[in-house]
Amino acid sequence: MRLKIAQGRLYDPAQGWDGEVGDLYIEGERIVAPLAEVDLVIDAQGQLVLAGGIDLRGQVATYGLNMLRLWGWLPSPREIGELYAGLGYTHVHEPFLTLYTAKYVHRELAALPIVDTSASLAVNLRDLDKWLKSPEQLGEVEQNIQFLVKQTRALNVRIIEPYVRFRQDYYAHRNIATENLLELLTRLAQGQNSTLTLEASPELLRQPLPDPPAFHLAALGPALTEAELVQAALNHLDQGGSADLGLMQPAGYESWPNLPVQINMGFFRPLDLCPSPSQDAALRALELALQYQGANLAFSGAGPLLAPVSGYARMFSWLTDPSARLQDWGAELGDRAYSLADWINMTRTLPARLLGFRDRGHLGIGARADLAIYDLPKNTDKIDLSQYLGRCRTLLKAGNLVIDNFNLINPEIARATYYLQTGGEASPWLGEMCQYRSFRLENLWVHDHLGGDWVGVQ
Amino acid sequence: MIESVICTGCGCLCDDLDVTIEGDRVIEVANVCLWGVNKFIATKKFHSKKDRRRILAPQSRRKGRAFDISYDAALEEAGNILVQARRPLVYGLTNNGSWAQEAALRLARRWHARLEPGDLAFMAPYYEALARHGLYWAPLEEIRDEADTILFWGANPIHSCPRHVVRYSVFSRGRFTERGAEERQIAAVDIYPTETAKFCKPYIQIDPGQELELLQGLIAQLIEGQEPPKRVKGTKKLAKLLSEANFGAIFVGRGVSYGPARKLWEGLARLVVWLNTRVPFSLFPLASDFNSVGLYHLLLRETGSPYAPDFGASSGLSSHPTPVDWREVDALLVTGADLFWFLTEEQVQDLKRRQVPIMVLSPFANRTTAKAQVVFPVALSGIETEEVAYRMDGLPVGLQKLISSPFRPDHQVLADLEQILAGSSGG
Numbered sequence: 001m002r003l004k005i006a007q008g009r010l011y012d013p014a015q016g017w018d019g020e021v022g023d024l025y026i027e028g029e030r031i032v033a034p035l036a037e038v039d040l041v042i043d044a045q046g047q048l049v050l051a052g053g054i055d056l057r058g059q060v061a062t063y064g065l066n067m068l069r070l071w072g073w074l075p076s077p078r079e080i081g082e083l084y085a086g087l088g089y090t091h092v093h094e095p096f097l098t099l100y101t102a103k104y105v106h107r108e109l110a111a112l113p114i115v116d117t118s119a120s121l122a123v124n125l126r127d128l129d130k131w132l133k134s135p136e137q138l139g140e141v142e143q144n145i146q147f148l149v150k151q152t153r154a155l156n157v158r159i160i161e162p163y164v165r166f167r168q169d170y171y172a173h174r175n176i177a178t179e180n181l182l183e184l185l186t187r188l189a190q191g192q193n194s195t196l197t198l199e200a201s202p203e204l205l206r207q208p209l210p211d212p213p214a215f216h217l218a219a220l221g222p223a224l225t226e227a228e229l230v231q232a233a234l235n236h237l238d239q240g241g242s243a244d245l246g247l248m249q250p251a252g253y254e255s256w257p258n259l260p261v262q263i264n265m266g267f268f269r270p271l272d273l274c275p276s277p278s279q280d281a282a283l284r285a286l287e288l289a290l291q292y293q294g295a296n297l298a299f300s301g302a303g304p305l306l307a308p309v310s311g312y313a314r315m316f317s318w319l320t321d322p323s324a325r326l327q328d329w330g331a332e333l334g335d336r337a338y339s340l341a342d343w344i345n346m347t348r349t350l351p352a353r354l355l356g357f358r359d360r361g362h363l364g365i366g367a368r369a370d371l372a373i374y375d376l377p378k379n380t381d382k383i384d385l386s387q388y389l390g391r392c393r394t395l396l397k398a399g400n401l402v403i404d405n406f407n408l409i410n411p412e413i414a415r416a417t418y419y420l421q422t423g424g425e426a427s428p429w430l431g432e433m434c435q436y437r438s439f440r441l442e443n444l445w446v447h448d449h450l451g452g453d454w455v456g457v458q
Numbered sequence: 459m460i461e462s463v464i465c466t467g468c469g470c471l472c473d474d475l476d477v478t479i480e481g482d483r484v485i486e487v488a489n490v491c492l493w494g495v496n497k498f499i500a501t502k503k504f505h506s507k508k509d510r511r512r513i514l515a516p517q518s519r520r521k522g523r524a525f526d527i528s529y530d531a532a533l534e535e536a537g538n539i540l541v542q543a544r545r546p547l548v549y550g551l552t553n554n555g556s557w558a559q560e561a562a563l564r565l566a567r568r569w570h571a572r573l574e575p576g577d578l579a580f581m582a583p584y585y586e587a588l589a590r591h592g593l594y595w596a597p598l599e600e601i602r603d604e605a606d607t608i609l610f611w612g613a614n615p616i617h618s619c620p621r622h623v624v625r626y627s628v629f630s631r632g633r634f635t636e637r638g639a640e641e642r643q644i645a646a647v648d649i650y651p652t653e654t655a656k657f658c659k660p661y662i663q664i665d666p667g668q669e670l671e672l673l674q675g676l677i678a679q680l681i682e683g684q685e686p687p688k689r690v691k692g693t694k695k696l697a698k699l700l701s702e703a704n705f706g707a708i709f710v711g712r713g714v715s716y717g718p719a720r721k722l723w724e725g726l727a728r729l730v731v732w733l734n735t736r737v738p739f740s741l742f743p744l745a746s747d748f749n750s751v752g753l754y755h756l757l758l759r760e761t762g763s764p765y766a767p768d769f770g771a772s773s774g775l776s777s778h779p780t781p782v783d784w785r786e787v788d789a790l791l792v793t794g795a796d797l798f799w800f801l802t803e804e805q806v807q808d809l810k811r812r813q814v815p816i817m818v819l820s821p822f823a824n825r826t827t828a829k830a831q832v833v834f835p836v837a838l839s840g841i842e843t844e845e846v847a848y849r850m851d852g853l854p855v856g857l858q859k860l861i862s863s864p865f866r867p868d869h870q871v872l873a874d875l876e877q878i879l880a881g882s883s884g885g
């Protein structure tokens with residue numbers, strides 16, 4: 001199928017396009033150079049044409065998350081997929097896949113319609129403590145992590161707890177503090193040729209990272225428990241590090257379900273699926289977004305309860321429209337308004353780069369034709385963009401129409417899970433590293449029929 | 459020999475079986491328990507000298523006698539039942555793989571049927587209790603590694619999931635429990651002595667009807683700091699054991715279903731949430747059917763509720779925590795369960811009197827196939843066909859096909875039945 005998207009206002013920071021009117025051509029699943037003939041013309045006159053959105057930290061498949069449905073706090077996978085599509089998103093990245101929850105996560109991801117997916121392997125440094133104490137073995141640590149990424153079909157690595165801490169006093173001699181690990185983690189990050197993602201925490205923000213560009217800090221919002229941590233996060237960004245926001249909703253906390261929903265995944269702290277909301281931290285996250293002027297900050301929400309996908313559109317408007325902030329936060333918080341280019345960078349360009357997708361997040365020739373087309377008035381100054389950016393008129397995925405004239409016409413469009421084909425082999429001590437598993441090693445690996453469709457990337 | 463095969467004998471889904479195959483026959487299974495071996499070698503459970511009879515062809519019943527028929531003829535006969543039903547029920551599914559469960563859910567939706575998990579009476583009150591009190595969930599992996607206090611309540615794992623105690627809860631050696639049982643306090647509460655009692659200290663044997671009193675005593679003593687009004691023998695010991703835990707788990711068995719299940723789950727959930735404010739503590743239903751947890755997971759994911767969905771309700775989809783009223787059912791599809799094992803004689807007679815047609819999918823002959831109008835033989839999941847199942851802690855595993863089989867997988871039969879309905883409604 002050959003398509004022409006005619007006379008749209010093209011926005012793509014990567015190409016330097018900031019609303020230029022022009023045509024885009026698509027052949028098969030790719031954006032191509034102008035074609036002499038096409039099969040279909042989509043008139044996008046006066047409309048905003050962007051690459052499909054990418055959620056860098058969309059908690060949609062975490063082990064235990066399904067239990068939130070018991071209280072009606074989480075939409076069904078079908079609804080989640082449709083919500084993302086309606087926003088103009090075509091890819092969602094799950095942050096929490098562990099060695100033994102990998103199969104679970106992939107089954108959940110496969111149940112999401114429309115959007116493509118991927119996941120981070122959340123490495124528990126406790127499993128590696130013995131080797132982390134001997135830096136000369138870092139090569140092998142790296143080798144085994146790469147092997148596990150391949151076998152669990154993850155796309156990248158995430159460190160949730162950048163320390164080793166044991167609950168039992170008996171093992172205290174094996175604890176390793178964050179400050180003693182950062183040097184090693186930096187070398188690990190430098191070795192893997194992409195940024196290493198660390199879940200943000202107050203403790204981590206208090207530590208100066210040796211090489212900020214080597215690290216991505218995920219979900220800043222909940223970590224901003226004190227005012228000075230905002231400056232620490234800004235310093236990280238200003239020094240070339242990247243981060244995602246972890247925005248949170250400001251209101252509705254009076255009716256917050258005061259129930260524990262905690263999942264023990266073997267980390268020092270259980271995963272809290274119903275965290276106590278902090279209005280102060282939520283406000284700081286927004287203030288940080290408004291203060292930061294660079295291109296290293298991606299959009300993300302702080303999890304399905306604090307920032308449901310259904311609230312993303314409203315969150316976008318806090319960034320682009322002071323009056324939306326006044327309405328939801330009771331204050332304008334200054335007059336900063338993200339430009340469309342800023343917003344596109346944080347929802348497309350930067351997430352694609354951080355996930356290593358060279359053919360996503362932009363409109364250049366050769367890019368995959370994941371396009372979101374929005375209505376937009378001529379003058380975009382001080383308008384409530386959430387009305388427009390929260391609902392795309394047309395969504396194309398790999399050159400196929402998914403949403404047409406605001407209607408979902410192709411809910412069964414092919415979707416895939418992307419994973420990194422590292423080619424890595426295990427080092428001899430992998431068995432020792434995994435000795436406490438309740439599964440045999442070969443039953444930990446994710447095989448074809450436990451998820452997919454699969455797309456391996458190099 | 460095929461190594462690291464997963465056993466579908468119970469919800470433990472032990473993944474360390476080594477299976478020897480000769481031609482198309484399993485001839486030896488290593489690392490398996492007596493219960494599990496019956497899955498691989500067709501002998502009757504715990505009566506290994508008596509074979510379980512495999513159903514070799516689709517069957518139809520006329521004048522009380524079963525006749526072999528072709529698959530297409532069976533589909534046609536089932537199709538007539540499907541299109542004529544007004545209050546149909548899909549029952550069982552806790553012993554089906556996940557693909558079959560998904561197919562059954564699609565079928566139930568199209569058939570406007572109610573779908574009833576075989577162990578709803580056990581699991582629904584558990585979910586109701588969680589909904590009120592919240593949860594702290596730890597997979598078996600973490601319990602094995604860290605739990606130093608285990609309580610079995612109305613549970614006899616030696617009978618319902620025999621290797622649970624060696625792989626996960628009692629004798630297993632985990633990361634911080636290297637000495638296995640020596641590192642753990644193991645207790646049990648039950649109304650009669652079981653094999654489990656042998657390694658439990660304390661083993662608290664109570665009279666039927668005392669469960670709630672015991673639980674209330676624990677709550678009074680631990681949470682409210684009061685002397686229980688009426689103390690069941692063992693309350694103090696048990697309270698001490700629970701309060702001294704560093705990481706605990708309470709495994710609850712089907713025994714609670716024979717008592718005031720709702721109140722028991724409710725009290726246990728409240729107790730565990732309180733214990734959790736001090737140390738990690740998990741409340742864990744010992745779901746013994748091999749993919750019971752997969753079914754509830756599917757229901758939560760697809761219907762937003764773990765209870766029995768009813769797609770025939772006039773008000774749209776409704777979900778029910780209480781078991782079906784059999785008197786309302788006018789057609790039945792049973793898979794992954796031997797329904798007639800659980801029904802009362804009165805219920806059996808009622809179904810018979812009203813000539814409620816029954817369709818069954820089963821690899822083996824059982825009490826329900828003996829009463830069915832149409833029987834579809836199916837391949838054994840994890841032996842004759844690939845599948846997916848969720849361990850009792852909600853972690854899925856892939857089940858392998860080890861040998862070939864002339865039988866269709868159950869998910870395929872269910873999909874074929876759904877197609878009949880799709881055809882009849884023009885959809």
Ligand code: SF4
Pocket residue numbers: 465466467468469470471472489490491492493494495619620621622
């Ligand atoms: S405990 Fe259960 S899964 Fe394990 S071998 Fe026995 S029957 Fe099979």
